Amino acid sequence: xxxxxxxxxxxxxxxxxxxxxxxxxxxxxxxxxxxxxxxxxxxxxxxxxxxxxxxxxxxxxxxxxxxxxxxxxxxxxxxxxxxxxxxxxxxxxxxxxxxxxxx
Numbered sequence: 001x002x003x004x005x006x007x008x009x010x011x012x013x014x015x016x017x018x019x020x021x022x023x024x025x026x027x028x029x030x031x032x033x034x035x036x037x038x039x040x041x042x043x044x045x046x047x048x049x050x051x052x053x054x055x056x057x058x059x060x061x062x063x064x065x066x067x068x069x070x071x072x073x074x075x076x077x078x079x080x081x082x083x084x085x086x087x088x089x090x091x092x093x094x095x096x097x098x099x100x101x102x103x
Contacts, residue, residue, distance in 0.1 A: 011061050 033043045071077045
């Protein structure tokens with residue numbers, strides 16, 4: 001079982017090293033910076049969206065860790081989730097087969 005701190009380290013490292021985040025940050029964020037106020041990099045670092053993203057990512061990570069721990073306590077729960085996932089995939093396959101491609 002993965003501990004919360006290990007998951008936080010992995011996902012934190014992934015978030016910091018994600019090049020797409022830097023490209024998006026560099027392309028979009030300058031529109032919301034007041035160059036006249038000075039210290040543009042500092043303004044970009046403290047934008048509210050960065051804080052919101054960090055809180056959101058951490059919340060999802062902790063929630064996933066809690067759910068994983070809960071499922072890990074009972075092998076029966078894993079079987080039920082696997083069965084439900086299989087039924088969902090069968091349902092999607094049947095739906096696609098019956099409706100066909102619309103284009």
